[in-house]
Amino acid sequence: MRTGAIEGRGAGPEENPFDPVGLRLGTFTVRPRLDQGIGWTSNANSSEDGKSSTYSETALRLNAISDWSRHSATVDAGLNWRKSISGKKIDEPEGGINGELRLDLGGDINAVAGAGYRVREDSASSPSLVAGVADRPLRHTLTGIVGVTRDIARFRFGLTGDVSRNFYGDAKLDDGSVVSQAERDSTLATAKLRLGYEIFPAIRPFIEAEAGRRFYDETRDSAGYERSADRYALRTGVELDLREKLTGEISGGWLTERPDDDRLASISGFVTAGRLSWSPVRGTRVDLNAATEVEGTTSAGETGSLLYTGSVEVNHQLRSNLTGRAAVGLEYRDYAASDARDTVLWGEAGLTWWLNRYAGITGRARHEVQRSNLPGRDYDETSVYLGTTFQR
Known part of the structure; x- marks a missing residue:
């Protein structure tokens, strides 16, 4: 038999030589990341x-993904702390953890819990911020979700x-x-029913109805208003799944929250x-995010507001060891x-x-502007940051 070569051809260059490899813990791959640096802001309390203030910023993030053949689970955790070194006082903690479990129950039935x-x-x-506040209150948020979907021919039925x-x-x-x-402490419970139809394997339009209720811990606030409210919404949108090219969903609709107290106006809008x-x-990713949140208030005679948020973020690999981000x-x-x-x-x-x-070494710059037709709410803020990044 013919003898093979004594020296084989070397392996080709790695496609992403600076991506984190992660740590193997049981059936999970865990990717930790630590950022530590110094920042400066022109407006410490917005x-x-x-x-202005100079501050130290520490950010710790952890992502864990399962490696199961049928089901899947993910865990994302993070902690960010900014503390002033000089100038205006800053002491801002922020962190959280979120877990999600997806189950393939067979028969085109899938379930999710998180x-x-x-x-x-x-x-x-x-x-709702109190006037003359020195230290803003901490806002704690607990969330839970349970849902099930079933595919029947081209239709997909979902119940979530x-x-x-929120407590403060x-x-x-x-x-x-x-x-x-x-x-201000309250609990929002909702149920959503979704019906989707597969036009193409990668495109699925849907319509979704939502009903729920917001419960305030105190039946009446200090001004005597009953702020608990019924909630209804109707949305339509489309789910997209073009593999690595384009994934996600986008929707629009109408939402109403109607307080129990007749003296308070309903919060309604698109x-x-x-x-x-x-x-x-390859090497470029564009992320689009949009959301609408109902904000309550405890101001006498006022119901609250609708907060619309949207962002576009571009991540681009300029070189194998240099990545850029703009948003x-x-x-x-x-x-x-x-x-x-x-x-x-x-x-x-x-x-x-x-x-x-x-x-690695990370640097960033940010500018933010708020304009309002209410007195005393306009501000401008510019900030810069330079620090080190460690990952595994």
């Missing part, structure tokens, strides 16, 4: 007369139940006093939602039964230079 927790400071632009609970810490004022935010990921060429976003707040409006525009750009597969 206010009309905000002061739960999550997130904690962060209340937004500086929140309409969602629960989301106390707000500390400039004079040192503390104001409880307990009357709503959008979407998450699309597009890869026009722009818009937030628009429409107050119920009022002509008051808030608009936030922001843009961000950054680069990461990988020294090797496990370490």
